[in-house]
Amino acid sequence: MTVTLLDPPYAERSPWFASWFDSIHYHKLYAYRDEIEAAGFIDGLISRLRPESGATMLDLGCGAGRHSKYLASKGFRVTGIDLAAGSILEAKRFEGPWLHFFQHDMRLPFATNAMDYVFSFFTSFGYFEDPAEHLTVVRNMAESLKTGGCLVLDYLNVACAEARMMPREVRIIDGFTYRITRWSDTSRFFKRIVIEDPDGHEGGNYVEQVAKFGVEDFNQMFSPYGLCLDEVYGDYRLTSYDAETSPRMILVARKTAHGFESGVRTRRTGALA
Secondary structure (H helix, E strand, O other): OOOOOOOOOOHHHOOOHHHHOOOHHHHHHOOOOOHHHHHHHHHHHHHHHOOOOOOEEEEEOOOOOHHHHHHHHOOOEEEEEEOOHHHHHHHHHHOEOOEEEEEOOOOOOOOOOOEEEEEEOOOOOOOOOOHHHHHHHHHHHHHHEEEEEEEEEEEEOHHHHHHHOOOEEEEEEOOEEEEEEEEEOOOEEEEEEEEEOOOOOEEEEEEEEEEOOOHHHHHHHHHHHOEEEEEEEOOOOOOEOOOOOOOEEEEEEEEOOOOOOOOOOOOOOOOOO
16 A cells, blocks of 8 residues: 655644644643553444454544554554654654554645545544635545545534633643633634743743534535545443533544435434534
């Protein structure tokens, strides 16, 4: 299998996420997302999806590769791509015959009819100011899949995120103080992270943002590219999705040859956000 990737740089095209996701502070703040959590989630997915041994898989927005490494250990051919150069440098330490990593912008094509599975974990979608760029990423994911291939997209659940949003938080990690402020508008969530070093001096100021997408939004984005939404799960244990209370929204879609009939089949019949 040949996966054709285009070379960076992309920094000038990536307002906030290029620098933040490549920061040591991003990895410190989200270090609780560890290999144990990834392994449990992957085991559940493998049990439900039943991929064949040697299936080709893309981990889109792979970070330092915690999901990719575990997938490869299960006997699958895995490619991980991410914009963050530092994360890819770390991930490359674990490369092997069936595990490869590349620095790449998901808004640019990355493969054609090459993948049995595409995974987008831990809300690695919804970052862009221009709505057309979200559609571009969906198109690229669909084009990378073989007909009959499967997309799994792990996203936050808007209603639950709004209900549980903590407006202010202070965390101290390895001597650094992280002052976090959260808010939202009608279409996006925002999180400002102000970092103070051990001497009390500001060491950085970042603002994350992610779009408020629901199941029907994804259904509409998937449809033009022949992605048929098969299932929606509500958490990493893959329990049934509830639009009001589920902490996650994990979508499973199949690539069809000729588009699909609109709708979503879930364990909650007719459940749409």
